[in-house]
Structure formats: structure tokens, C-alpha cells
Amino acid sequence: MDEQPEPPRRASSVARGSNRGRLVEVLRRQGPLPRVELARSTGLSFAAISAITSRLIAEELLCEAETDAGAATSWPDDTDEEDADGPNGRRRGRPAVLLTLNPEFGRIIAVSLRMNLIETLIADFSGSGLAQSRLALTTRALDADALCDLMIAQIDAMLDATATPRHRLLGIGIALQGIVNADTGRHLWSPALSVTDIDLAKPMRQAFGVEVVMANDAVAVALALAAAEPALAQGLSATIMVGHGVGMGVVVDGEARWGAGAGSEIGHVKLA
Incomplete structure (x- = not known):
């Protein structure tokens, strides 16, 4: 296999399955989120989310979206008196800063x-x-x-x-x-x-x-469907395409089941 030169581009360094990759996938699927929601959606700790998002912002993968005035941060470090519970039990903390993928x-x-x-x-x-x-x-x-x-x-x-x-x-x-x-x-x-x-x-x-x-x-x-719908990335799912022939894609726990070589190809079956 010929060795390819390093491409003259901005490498994102976001590996699928890594913590960085999980965070990017959540933002791409759900849209702008505050850090606290990113922690809940990815299962990562607040400290890990803070460190990862800081690096991704420095690398210009992430940027801040418009502040969500209707949501207040419940970040563990926000212990100011102004963050006390308000009427109806709603939290009066500082507005949450939403993070989003930098489209540019x-x-x-x-x-x-x-x-x-x-x-x-x-x-x-x-x-x-x-x-x-x-x-x-x-x-x-x-x-x-x-x-x-x-x-x-x-x-x-x-x-x-x-x-x-x-x-x-x-x-x-x-x-x-x-x-x-x-x-x-x-x-x-x-x-x-x-x-x-x-x-x-x-x-x-x-x-x-x-x-x-x-x-x-x-x-x-x-x-693509498994990436867009988290439920399809759990366990076994299959997608059948009908067009000029019939093809099927099998995904197990979010990963394609390729088989050996072209072992998973079962499509294009001719019918009498």
C-alpha cells in the first residue's frame, strides 16, 4: 500500500469512540448544549467535560452559541449566593453558556x-x-x-x-x-x-x-441512522435499501458488521 504524504489540512483529531468523539457526536445530534448537559449526555464527569471542551475551543472545533437565558447552570463550582433557588424551586443561577460545533x-x-x-x-x-x-x-x-x-x-x-x-x-x-x-x-x-x-x-x-x-x-x-438515533446504536439493527436491487447494512452496538472482506454483502438477489 503506497504511503501517502501528510495532507495539507487542519486535522480535527476527533477519533470515533473517543471521549472527544462522543462529545462531538452529541453536539452534532442534539445541537448546542451547556457543559452540564454534555456531561449528562456523554456520561463523562464535569471535570472531564471542562477539560475536553477547553481544548476543543482552543482548537476551534467548538465555539459558544447564544446564551440560553431560560436555563441556569448547575455547574458544581457555581456556589455564589445569587445561584440560590428562586420562586417555584427554579434555579436563579447565571445563564448557561451553550457550546456548539464551529461550522467553519x-x-x-x-x-x-x-x-x-x-x-x-x-x-x-x-x-x-x-x-x-x-x-x-x-x-x-x-x-x-x-x-x-x-x-x-x-x-x-x-x-x-x-x-x-x-x-x-x-x-x-x-x-x-x-x-x-x-x-x-x-x-x-x-x-x-x-x-x-x-x-x-x-x-x-x-x-x-x-x-x-x-x-x-x-x-x-x-x-448514519445509528449516529442520528442513539437507540439504533444499541444492540443489533439492520437497514434494508430497495432500489436497483436490494441491499442491507447491519450495525451492532453502533459499529458496522463488515464480515471478512465482502462477507456481509447479501444484496442484489434476482427474483424470477
Whole structure:
């Protein structure tokens, strides 16, 4: 596997499953929250939340949102006399400072490649979509080079449409209708393409200098739903997609059950 140079970008250093990652996922799912609610939602201690959020603010991943005047902080250190209980048992403490993801920290590109359609979306760091394109064409007529050139051109168009400098691009995700080798991210077969066993991620890495991940589209949707709905990240859940064939993504405790290689692929079953 070729060694890739360090991409010239701002690395977020937010690893999925880490305490930092858990905090970011909660904010992306629930929106702006005070530190006390972040502690409750993540299960982390107040001290841990204070330390992590301070670092993330210094790194510009987080910023302060408008103060929620209707909520008062119950942070353990807020022991001033003005924080005593008021009428009706409501706390009269200082208004809670809401923390939110800094949308300008970076941008993410998502590409969906399926039969006769390529969709490209760019989102800010908070997960809000900024621009989207739909390109209808005969995908099976494309060879590997033409397909990669087309995807690169679509991504460039998204960056231009949103005035996003390349160093603000944090990563690219590709969802492919078909079989993807989970160990290498290599495309093995797709009903949407006539070419097989090609690496679609490497040209993207070379063109943009960022991390590129690729997955079966049903698995990608299953992971997205599990991230958006915490209940789906507990235990076993499955997502079935019906379109040009049938595909299924399986998630166990918030993680995709890939199997060995393409072992989890059970879709595209022909019916008489």
C-alpha cells in the first residue's frame, strides 16, 4: 500500500469512540448544549467535560452559541449566593453558556454513486448541508479514469460553489451501490458500473490530500441512522435499501458488521 504524504489540512483529531468523539457526536445530534448537559449526555464527569471542551475551543472545533437565558447552570463550582433557588424551586443561577460545533472549522464531502446517478453534497463541520448536485448519466458507460475524473470535477464544483478553500476540506466519504472490500475500501463489483476491482479512493486522496473512506451504500445509511438515533446504536439493527436491487447494512452496538472482506454483502438477489 503506497504511503501517502501528510495532507495539507487542519486535522480535527476527533477519533470515533473517543471521549472527544462522543462529545462531538452529541453536539452534532442534539445541537448546542451547556457543559452540564454534555456531561449528562456523554456520561463523562464535569471535570472531564471542562477539560475536553477547553481544548476543543482552543482548537476551534467548538465555539459558544447564544446564551440560553431560560436555563441556569448547575455547574458544581457555581456556589455564589445569587445561584440560590428562586420562586417555584427554579434555579436563579447565571445563564448557561451553550457550546456548539464551529461550522467553519472545516467541510465534509459525501458522494453517492448508484445506477445512472452521482450525487455530491458538501456539509459544514456541524453537519448542515451547504450545496448538493445530482448528475444523471449512464454510469455503466464510464471507465475507471472517466469515473474518477468526473467525481473529482463534481467535488471541485462543490468547493467552488461554497467558496471552500481546499485546506478546509476535512474528508470525503463515498457510498457505492455494490460490493466494497471492507478491509481495503476497494470497489469489487457494482450493478451501476461495468468496471470491476478498482480503487476509487486513491485518486481522491491524491487529488485533495484528505482522508477518503468508501462503503457499501446500505452500510453507510445504516451507520448514519445509528449516529442520528442513539437507540439504533444499541444492540443489533439492520437497514434494508430497495432500489436497483436490494441491499442491507447491519450495525451492532453502533459499529458496522463488515464480515471478512465482502462477507456481509447479501444484496442484489434476482427474483424470477
